[in-house]
Amino acid sequence: MRLPLEFRLAVGAIALLLTGACSQDDLNPATTKQQRLIGQWNLRAVEDLAEEDTEFSYTFARDGTVINTLGGAFLTALRDIEGLDEEIVAELEKLQGIDGGDLEWRGTWTVLGDSLDIRFDSVTISLFGRIPVLGKVSVPVYSQALDEAEIVELGFQCSQTESELTLRGRSLAAGITPDLGSVNQQHTAALGSVGKEGVRLAGDRLLGLVRDNALDEFVFIRD
Numbered sequence: 727m728r729l730p731l732e733f734r735l736a737v738g739a740i741a742l743l744l745t746g747a748c749s750q751d752d753l754n755p756a757t758t759k760q761q762r763l764i765g766q767w768n769l770r771a772v773e774d775l776a777e778e779d780t781e782f783s784y785t786f787a788r789d790g791t792v793i794n795t796l797g798g799a800f801l802t803a804l805r806d807i808e809g810l811d812e813e814i815v816a817e818l819e820k821l822q823g824i825d826g827g828d829l830e831w832r833g834t835w836t837v838l839g840d841s842l843d844i845r846f847d848s849v850t851i852s853l854f855g856r857i858p859v860l861g862k863v864s865v866p867v868y869s870q871a872l873d874e875a876e877i878v879e880l881g882f883q884c885s886q887t888e889s890e891l892t893l894r895g896r897s898l899a900a901g902i903t904p905d906l907g908s909v910n911q912q913h914t915a916a917l918g919s920v921g922k923e924g925v926r927l928a929g930d931r932l933l934g935l936v937r938d939n940a941l942d943e944f945v946f947i948r949d
Contacts, residue, residue, distance in 0.1 A: 849868075
């Protein structure tokens with residue numbers, strides 16, 4: 727029995743909606759394009775330089791949430807910033823030195839065609855060091871949820887192979903816009919002093935990496 731034309735067109739439209747994401751090259755057609763994006767992707771420029779104390783990654787989850795992690799020893803400078811709560815300072819003093827930290831932007835992601843859109847609605851910063859017997863310990867030093875008007879939105883054009891994800895956009899991450907040459911203050915206006923300083927430190931580190939490697943696109947490799 728031949729199905730009506732209207733039914734066949736509807737099925738075709740649904741199939742296009744289900745597979746519309748980053749453009750793909752030589753990938754397994756048995757999985758959807760959204761599924762192929764799921765996982766952790768690390769900036770290749772960081773990996774190529776073998777800088778073990780620096781992390782820059784995007785982690786896309788199946789439930790539509792995303793985490794952008796910027797980490798490294800550069801965040802240790804936050805231990806001396808004014809504005810840390812006394813309780814946090816006391817926890818940091820228990821550590822045998824501070825080895826580094828992680829700044830995480832969290833939000834949601836959506837894809838349509840070759841476009842990837844990210845909305846960040848919270849930011850957290852932690853510093854880590856060691857305590858005898860316990861080993862590595864992470865101490866949260868800053869956390870902020872953003873109001874609807876404060877949400878940071880990033881847009882990328884993207885393409886993907888089995889092992890690489892290429893993003894093209896004005897900003898590399900929230901607050902980090904290479905064309906400006908400094909932190910994008912529109913992205914950090916709602917943050918407190920500790921949050922702004924954390925983004926500045928991460929921005930200085932990543933913008934230097936972009937300049938030194940003349941990056942005009944951002945290539946990530948699957949973790």
